[in-house]
Amino acid sequence: MTEIAVIGFAQSPNERHSSSTTNGVEMLVPLFHEVLAETGLRRRDIGFWCSGSSDYLAGRAFSFVSAVDAIGAFPPIAESHVEMDGAWALYEAYVKLLTGEADTAIAYGFGKSSAGDLRRILALQLDPYLVAPLWPDSVSIAALQARLCLDSGLVSEREMAEVVARSRAYALADPKAQLSGHVTAEELLTRPYLAEPLRAHDCAPISDGAAAVVLARGEVARRHCARPAWITGFAHRIDSGALGLRDLTRSPSAVAAAADAGLDPATLDVAELHTPFSHQELLLIRELGLGDRVRVNPSGGVLAGNPMFSAGLARIGAAARHITSGQADRAAGHATSGPALQQNLFCVLESR
C-alpha cells in the first residue's frame, strides 16, 4: 500500500474583488512561497505540478498557461492541468504519486470570479442545445433544488439559516474568510429572498482566490511534516448532466464517491464540505449519514468564501490542516462541480 499524505496547504484571502489579473500569477506566487516554506521543500524538489482553472471564468483561451509563470518552470517541469476545480488536480497528482514516478507534488487552483457575471457564466455549463439558450443561472438552479428539498420535508428554511449562522461564526477564526460574524438564524430569516427560497446569505459569496496543496509519499512526507495527513481514500463520481433526469434531492455521485473513498461517519471527526448553497450542506449531511460526532465545515466552508476552481481544493486543505494541527485524527475533504452537486469528490485523511 503506497502511503501518500497532504503535508502543506495555503490559500489566498477570499476577496470579492481581488487586485490580481485573471492569469493567477499574482495570487499564486505568494502561495507557492508559503507552502514551500511550510514544508521545507524547494521548488526543484517538487516532482509533479497540476492545476485546476477555467477559461470561461477568465474570459480567455488557455487561462492556465500564464499561471505556469508563477512556478518559474525552467528548467522544465513535469506538469498537467484539469479544466476543473483544483481538487481534481490534486486527484491527478495523487495518481501520479501512486505510479511511483514522483515523490512530491503541488496541486493548485485559481480563479477570478469577479472578472465576469458568475451566475450567467455558469449557465454555459448546461446542455448548449436545449437548456443553456434559456439562460438558467446557477442561483436559480440551486433554488429549484432547494425548493424540492423544502417541499419534500427534507430541510427547513430555519435549518438553512442555522447553517449560515454557524458558517459565519466559525469563519471568525479564519483571517482568509470573506464573510464572518455573529448573526442569528432568526435575524437571517427576516431578510428578503434572492431567488425564492434562497436568500442572499444562503448562496456562497462571489470570491476571487487561489489555493495550493502539497502531497508527498511515505518517508518524504514524514521528513517534511511533523504530523502528515495520510490519504486513506480518494474518489470521485459524476451524475447525469440532464437536470430532468436527476432527483435533485439526492446525490448518488456523492454517496458513491464517499463509499469508494472509504468515508466512515462512525470514525470521522471533521468533514469539510464544498456546498455553495446552505441547503446543499444539509442534503449532503443526510446523504452521507453524518451524525453528531462529525463537525461539519468548522472552517466556515464556502458560504464564508467561494473562490471558483480552488474552493474544493481548499476544503481538502482545510480538512488536512485539522489533522496536521492535531485537532482531529480523521477528516474528509469534499469538492463539487457542475450544477446542483452534479460531480462530487471525497478525500479521506487520517493521522498515524
Next chain:
Amino acid sequence: MTPQRAAVLGTGQTQHRTRRTDVSMAGLCREAIDRAMADAGTDWSQIEAVVLGKAPDLFEGVMMPELFLADAIGATGKPLLRVHTAGSVGGATAIVAANLVRAGVHRRVLAVAFEKQSESNAMWALSINPPFSVPLGAGAGGYFAPHIRSYIRRSGAPAHIGAMVAVKDRRNGALNPYAHLRQSDITLESVTASTMLWDPVRYDETCPSSDGACAVVIGDQEAAEASDRPVAWIQATSMRTEPTAFAGKDHVNPQAGHDAAIALWAAAGITDPLEQIDVAEIYVPFSWFEPMWLENLGFAEPGQGWKLTEAGETRIGGRLPVNPSGGVLCSNPIGASGLLRFAEAAMQVMGRAGEHQVPAARRALGHAYGGGSQFFAMWVVATTPSG
C-alpha cells in the same frame, strides 16, 4: 517502485471534416467511442473511468462540456476527469488515462478527446488579447512562422523541405479513410504554387480546421492478456512544461520537448531512437515542424533533421516513417489531434492501420505539443511490454 503495465486495447476515431453538421458534440464523441469499444472488444460494464480532453472551451462556446456530455460519453455514475493542456491535450489525456491503470486504480479506462471547431472560429478564439500578454495576432500560424524562419536560418535547410513534408503527409492522408484532407495528386509544384499565408508557411503547408474526435481504451495487464487481438503495450510516457516566453527561450528546439524525449527514451530503454523506433506520429501542424521536432526528439542532431526528410527517410518505407496517417496536416480537430497521434501510434503496432500500415512496426512514438511550444506529451507503444 515502477508503474504497473498498461496497454491500448482499442482505438476509434471519427470522419474528420470541416463541418460535421450531421452530429452534435455528443454524437461526435460517441462515433469515436463506439469504434474504440468495438475495436477493444469491450463493453460499458468494463469501463471504470472516463477521461475527456479538449482544447479551449471557447472553441465550442460551452463551459466544461464534459458536464453535459456525461451521459453520452458513458461517464454517469463513474469518475470523470477533464484534461486541458492546450494543443498537447490529446496526448495528456491518454497519459492521464494510462496513469489511472499504471497506478493500479482502474483496470479499464476510456480516454476520449474532441474538438468541434465549426461551432466557432478558432482563429478568433486564439486571438483574444488578455491584459499583460503578447497578442497572438493572426492565430497560430502567425505565432509559429518566425520560429520556422529561425530554424531555416540556423540549419541552412533548403526552401523546399516544408513542401516535401506537405506532399508526403497529404499523400499519406489519402491512404487514411478518416482523414479530413486526402490529396493523392498533390505535388511539390502545386504546394509551392499555393498562397503564402505566413512566410514561409504556404496554404498547402498548414493544418486544416476540423471537427473530429478520437477515443482509446486502455487496460491493465490482465485485460491486455485477455484480449483476442494484438494490443499496444505502453512502454513509457512523458510530459514536460516550460513557460511561454522567457530570456533564453529556444522556440526552435525547446528545452521542455528535449527533456521530455530524454526521459521518454530512458524509461523505454531506448538508446538510439532512430534505430529503435519503427514509426512516429509527431504533432506537425505546419510542415516545417517535422524536421524541427525530429531534432528536438533526438532522431537527428540539431540542424540535421531536414536531411532525413529530404532523403525520403520519413516516408512509409523509409528509416523512420513519420505521420503515415497524414498527421495534423491532414486532420486537425485541435483537442483530439494529440490523441490521434497517440492512437495512430498504437494502431501501427497493433497492425490495424490499414492502407497506411508501416510493415513490421514493433515500436512507435506518439507525440503532441501545445501552447507556445511549451507543453509536451509523448508515449512509446510496442508489441511487447518492454524491450
